[in-house]
Every structure is written in structure tokens, then in C-alpha cells.
Amino acid sequence: MDKRKTENINPQVNWKNISPGGAITQSGSADLFKTGDWRTMIPVFKEDKCKQCLLCVPVCPDSSIPVENNKRLDFDYDHCKGCGICAKVCPFGAIDFIKDEKQEG
């Protein structure tokens, strides 16, 4: 196993096989990791109020608003950090920003 390959790094990897020095030798590898688990606030997409203006998409610092065929989809909660910029920028009140009530465990 190539320990420098980021795709081999997961919560099961042992110390012998983990990346030396933590160096990442692969571009865009954040996609492989759930980095949204320390979120305390969460944006909620209200599709009925959304006019698909897409103002929220470019302001998201974590590229967590996927777009398909010129329309935004629901949030990528695996990577959303809950910063709330999208909710602030939305002119139509289509994004609620509320406390993230996580399931324990």
C-alpha cells in the first residue's frame, strides 16, 4: 500500500500506513474527508423560496453548495462548516441558519 496516497487515509489506517509527516500528495483530497463535523450552526435550504439566483454559490468558502444544470442543490453537509455567509447573502430568505442539533455517536 502506498502510504502517500491520500485515498488510503481513513479513520481505520494504522500508524504504519499513515502518510509520513502528514504530507498530502493529492489535489482536491478534502473531498475524501468529512470536514463538517465540528459545525455548530447549520444552513437549511428552503427550495420553495429559492429563485435560483445562485448568489450563495460563489460566496461559500468550502464549495459546499453543489450546482447541477444551473440549479443549486441541497447543501453538502460533509464539508459545510456552518459559517452562515450563504444565509446572509440570500435575498429571498431561502436559507435558514439555525443551531445544529447533532445526533450523538
Add this chain to the structure above:
Amino acid sequence: MGIRDRLSGNEAIANAMKQINPDVMPAFPITPSTEIPQYFSQFVANGEVDTEFVTVESEHSAMSACIGSEAAGARTITATSSAGLALMHEVLYVAASSRLPITLACVNRALTGPININADHGDSMGARDSGWIQIYSENNQEAYDNFIQAFRIGEHPDVQLPVMVCQDGFITSHGVENIELIEAEKVKGFVGDYCPQNYMLNPNETIAHGPYDSPVYYMEHKRQQLEAMKNAKEVILSIGKEFGEMSGRFYEFFESYKLEDAEVAIVVLNSTAGTAKDVVDQMRAEGKKAGLLKLRIFRPFPGEEIAEALKNVKTVAIMDRHEGFSTIGGPVFSEVRTALYDLPNPPKTISYVYGLGGRDVRTIHIESIYNELLAIKNGKDQGEAYRYLGVRE
């Protein structure tokens, strides 16, 4: 045959640096290591090396620049002392955990409080848990020899760790002694080219250094880093042997001086070992079985080997040129004593804190320790095992 010269410890290190001709040297001046970047910058100005010399605004920046440079794939060196090493403290850990084999010349000096510029091991002892390999040098010759070996040790694929090569401030760094330099071509051949497996200037590979490590990964990385430090032991021995075959000067984890049949012994590192050897000779001439263990490698700590070397000694004094305020003895004492604990009949051990802030350590002081050890061996009550050498009571 080598080149005979007379150089100070700082000149010896600067000469080793010149012969190695590394890629980058970020450095900030601090007494007593100032001369090292000073001499080296002259080599740069004279075109004797083609190293990129980076002037920085602090030691924190010097080490940070070293990290960036080494990660980029450049062989990188620096030098510092005392508060300079303390200011690097945070980033020393980054260098080690990122597995970047930077080489640092540490000229040991007391840490301020009260202000003092003289020989003391408080600076490097404070960095003992940072993950750097630490090599200590008795004199200018050893500083030079150790610095050359440091690259091969740190850059070895099984190790990939930064190395600091220590020598005593002023006593070694400014004291001019005879030295045998190795021909530059031989040094270059021994050290070889730096060939990192991954580096940022490689156009065929993307790489990011120093990402956030959540609790799910941090511990595995630390355990892997420990393995590198363990691996360093074998590498240190093989490089010490190979260096000896080239120069005639062989190196191991420590030097055993008249230790084979010794009844009493001192464990000490850096320049005081030279003073102690003189006393051992004198003791031996008087028929007293005194020996010395001069510790060269403090990280990784060669505990098993030390225990083996001291197993037949009756009483051992372990000397620290540093006060760690544990109230049970200095760091060298604590680790050596721990190493001896599993012996069936461990020697009695006494901790001596000595030479703080450049306090002179003379043969009469060392002699008093050996005589005390002999008295304890002959039945005198050990008394206080945590002592100060030469302090006014």
C-alpha cells in the same frame, strides 16, 4: 590524510557547512553562535558556496524559513543559541512532525532568567521533546565530525528527522584548538546529494505540508514519528562507522572512557567530558578505578546500551548542566537512572547539577565527585542524591 588546522568550534562548524555547500541557510545572529552565520555569509559573499543565505527578522522566522525550504526540496541549515532556540520552540515541533531533515548547529548557552550568555544546556534540554535528534560534541573536532554525519542521519529514508548538533558556548565555540579537517571532496562524497522522496518543487507531483490533524489521525502520526526516532539508532551507528572508515574517527552513541573495569563513573556530555577524562587519567595513575561515559546521542536516548555499559559500576554520578526544576534531578540524570532501573543490581546514582550559566568546572571539581563516589562505594552513607556542584552554600 586530513588537513591539519586550528579552529574554534564555530569556525569548525562554518567550515563543515562550506564543504557541504547546502542549498539554503536562513539564520539570525545570537551569541555565542553568531559567528557561524557570520563566517558562512562571508563564504556566500566570496562565492565559495552557492547557498541561498536568507536574512530573517527572528529565530522563529529562521526555523519557519528552514521548514519551507526543506519542504521545497532544498538541503537547509541554520544555527542558533539560547533564546534563539527558545524562540524557535514552536516551529521545531513542526519541522520534526513534518519529517523535514533540517540540520541545526546549536551552540549551548543559558536561557535568560537571570540574563546570562554563557555555556549551559538549558536551551537544547528545553527542546528535548521536540522530536529532533540531538548530538552533543566534546570539542571542535567532534562538532565538525558530528555536523557532517548529521545530514546522513537525518536524511536517511528510515529516519527523515531534523538534527541539532550541540557544542558548549564559548568553551568550545570560541576556544581555538587543533583540528583535522577532511578534504572537501571527501566530505561532499560522504554527505552526497539530498534526494527527498516528496518535495514541493517537484513539477510532477502536487504536495501540501502541515495540514490539520484531527484526533482521529494525530496519534498515529506521533507513533510513526516515534518509529523514525527508533530507526535513527541503527542509522547513527552505521553512519558513525562509515565516517570512521573515512576519517579514522569512529562514533557511537557514547564514548566509554576507561569504563570496562571501573567501579565508579561519571556520565556527562559536551566539553566537561574532556575535563573529566583528565581526572580519570589522574585517578587511574593513583590506582583508583574511575571511568567516564561521555554521552553523544541524547535523542534518541540509548538507554539499553547505557545500562549495559554501566551494569558493573558501583556508583555513578550523572551530571546536568541544566536545572529542570523537577526537584528530583536534571534530565540526563532522570533518563540515565530510568535506564539503569531494570538492571538486576543497578549502580547507586547521584545527580550533580553543575556549570550553570557558564560556571567554571575544573579538574578539582570533577576529582571531588570521583572521591565522593569512591567513599560511597566504600560504605559512606549516600546522603542527598540531588546535589549542586560548586554552588556557594
